[in-house]
Amino acid sequence: MKSIPFLSFEKMHSQIKQEILQQFEKVYDSYWYILGKEVETFEKLYAKYSDVQYCIGVGNGLDAIIIALKSLNVGKGNSVIVPSNTYIATWLAVSYVGAEIIPVEPDEKTYNIDPEKIEQSIKENTKAIIPVHLYGQICEMDKILQIAQKHNLYVVEDNAQAQGTFFKGKISGSWGNINATSFYPGKNLGALGDAGAITTNDEILSQRAKTIRNYGSQKKYYNEVKGINSRLDEIQAAFLQVKLKYLDEWNKERQQIAQWYMEFLSDEKNIILPHIHPDATSNFHLFVIRTKKRNELQEYLHQNNIGTLIHYPVPPHLQEAYKDLNYKKGDFPIAEEIADTCLSLPMYPGLEKEDVQHIATTIKSFFQ
Numbered sequence: 001m002k003s004i005p006f007l008s009f010e011k012m013h014s015q016i017k018q019e020i021l022q023q024f025e026k027v028y029d030s031y032w033y034i035l036g037k038e039v040e041t042f043e044k045l046y047a048k049y050s051d052v053q054y055c056i057g058v059g060n061g062l063d064a065i066i067i068a069l070k071s072l073n074v075g076k077g078n079s080v081i082v083p084s085n086t087y088i089a090t091w092l093a094v095s096y097v098g099a100e101i102i103p104v105e106p107d108e109k110t111y112n113i114d115p116e117k118i119e120q121s122i123k124e125n126t127k128a129i130i131p132v133h134l135y136g137q138i139c140e141m142d143k144i145l146q147i148a149q150k151h152n153l154y155v156v157e158d159n160a161q162a163q164g165t166f167f168k169g170k171i172s173g174s175w176g177n178i179n180a181t182s183f184y185p186g187k188n189l190g191a192l193g194d195a196g197a198i199t200t201n202d203e204i205l206s207q208r209a210k211t212i213r214n215y216g217s218q219k220k221y222y223n224e225v226k227g228i229n230s231r232l233d234e235i236q237a238a239f240l241q242v243k244l245k246y247l248d249e250w251n252k253e254r255q256q257i258a259q260w261y262m263e264f265l266s267d268e269k270n271i272i273l274p275h276i277h278p279d280a281t282s283n284f285h286l287f288v289i290r291t292k293k294r295n296e297l298q299e300y301l302h303q304n305n306i307g308t309l310i311h312y313p314v315p316p317h318l319q320e321a322y323k324d325l326n327y328k329k330g331d332f333p334i335a336e337e338i339a340d341t342c343l344s345l346p347m348y349p350g351l352e353k354e355d356v357q358h359i360a361t362t363i364k365s366f367f368q
């Protein structure tokens, strides 16, 4: 029986192996491993790709959000609006800077934060909104920016999952005051280890972020603020230069795979397929379906050698880590419903049309 893993790097990484090895050799032989030419080059390339003036390479996506918030001076005494359904990193960043979390429920179709529900949640001390472009679809950024402007709030995009997507023609990571992304290996633009970046058009914020990521120092051994150590490695920056060249091509391939899924599964009434807002694009970081019989379907696919994952089985407000906030089941019913019914199907460059057809056929046979 054919085995289809949930994720495979095989096609992508065999395609670029020679280029990656050359980059490795270049960095190895340069004898310079932290904050050198490769980071600078990648920052320029990723800023250009993201249609912004500045990019600051950092250690990972969580740190990118933390540093973005610190650059805005968001901290103790402030509150920050975040989606109730997101990867926990978004919430953790707010906690780490000492601010209060205000969860807002998602739109039931796109799964992204519902702009209609943001305004009623804004408090006196609210300073920022973090829209998360979940599963690869960019949020309704025009409405979010309007609300932010009206209430004098900062916007920090969590663009970890949606590199290379557009809302009304404007690219993700270019909308907010200062934005964060992750190059965790499994993201659409993934390093070969941990990595992340911040993008912004604001020169002052870019300088602050650059200072904070490097011990609060611009000039070696002179520390202006209490920073952290979260620098993008030279070696990862060199690898990312190569992978960035292929990002659009690989995103297109994912979009094609998504189309095949949509086509083959359109007549399966027992599942809910992804819905993309007409003004938005998705890079299909994940292809997430929903069904009441989620656990049984996952088990059936597993028995048929088809890998799946659940993003995410427990929403942040019900995680053990957040028991101090005293939330209970039922507090964010849409986030909970998504957590109980979502299933991520295989999605990566290299997945063939026959694979998608096989997965779709197997799903249909489960429901028959």
Ligand SMILES: *Cc1c(COP(=O)(O)O)cnc(C)c1O
Pocket: 060, 061, 062, 063, 086, 087, 089, 090, 132, 158, 160, 161, 181, 182, 183, 184, 194, 195, 196
């Ligand atoms: C992956 C991810 C992050 C965190 O990125 P890391 O590089 O793993 O720290 C943050 N937010 C979202 C939505 C993510 O998917």
